[in-house]
Amino acid sequence: MDKLLLASIHDVGPRFESEVDRLVDLLGGVLGEGRFAMLVVPDHWGLAPLGEAAAFRARLRGWADQGVEMFVHGWFHKDMADHSGLTSFKARHMTAGEGEFLGLSQDEAARRMADGRALIEDAIGRASAGFIAPAWLYGPGALAALAASDFPLAEDHMKVWDPRSGAVLARGPVVTWASRSVPRQLSSLAVAALARTAFHGLSVARIAVHPGDTTVPALVDSIGRTFASFARRRPAARYADLRR
Template sequence: MTATDQSRQSTRRLLASIHDVHPGSVPAVEKLAGMFERHLGGPHYAMLVVPDHWGKYPIVGNTGFARRLREWSDSGIEIFLHGWFHRDTSEHSGIAALKAKHMTASEGEFLGLTKGDASFRMSEGRKLIEDIIGKPVAGFIAPAWLYGAGAMEALAENGFALAEDHMKVWRPETDEVVARGPVITWASRSRMRTASSLFAAAAGRLALGPLETVRVAVHPGDITKQSILESIDKTLASFTKGRRIGRYRDLLTS
């Protein structure tokens, strides 16, 4: 490797994350974590934790999950707060209605919340997770990467170090964008969405190489389709070549 190649590698990073981590998703999360660690050389990725996924899997009172979450955090995995319920129960109109219909399956929890409701869920979720892991969360990422006006106002006032959507990572307190470019992710809930996500991942492996920061995000449902697992494997293999395995906190100092 030439000096130029080494310098380029040192400035280019891969960020990887597992979404929708909650008591009901542990077996799937463990499988995805194993895949990540084979490619990334260890626990060099993030987990996005949902305090009470769809009102069915509360962390409160689940000592086994709390213990596992603390173990993940202690191993070096970055822990983000990922909404509260993950389920969207708001009524939408205009552009928000289009996003709610076409970008997610009733999972854009923070798309229609008022500032007060968003702030309450952010602060309560943060306290819950930080009490378990014994350290600050890495940041907040809204379910389905969707933020309404109320959520954005609340986010700016809740002191999270980082936030992320489909196209960027930023510091909520200053609005400084610290990474740009689309996140590579997959969809398993229908044949059409799966096919389109496989195509997008393949295109991303070709087109996103020049980006300084590439982000890859997986979900528990991804383990249900072998075609998606194979695509994740190819994508991680592609982007671990010539890049350092980064952490989200690197973005705060670069």
């Protein structure tokens, strides 16, 4: 398989419409129209219900018509579960209270997956590309629900896989940025700079951006340079290409 670039915009929904627009312009300018995925949140933190945002649902359909792959990205994107042990560490240190599917039971995870899928597929008028948990974090219940679903693709920090068969379709870390504190910003800038020199050997390079990235000029600059570095060496592909 030729080397590929997979790009994604996370946390897409009416709460972050202006930030998403900026990211669409940024990625589209480097990769071409529709050459990225969107991870759509049905109701971000219970503050932005997609079901009540007809205009934004129409925009999602327009992007899908341009070729953008649409993933179901949780339901609330907010973690409201109690955790202990290693799960508690992940909840505290790997995300800012956004690992929604880290502590859900299988039944509850399955319900939110199904409800999110129905809402998003109705908006875009076609099948969703797959399911990706908020913050890329999956607890046992979420993994069991995902394995029992018929989503064709899923992704975490280190891989893309087919939940139906368990087959791993791509391996390697996601390049992403963190905006919520200066230390995290500096760390993500350093990782992105390393990726621009050290990650070109990966068969599949994955780069993900978030609405909050647009609030920090240094991150926006790093995102542009990182996408340009990879786009010079490999085509921007679709996640569905991994299944061919």
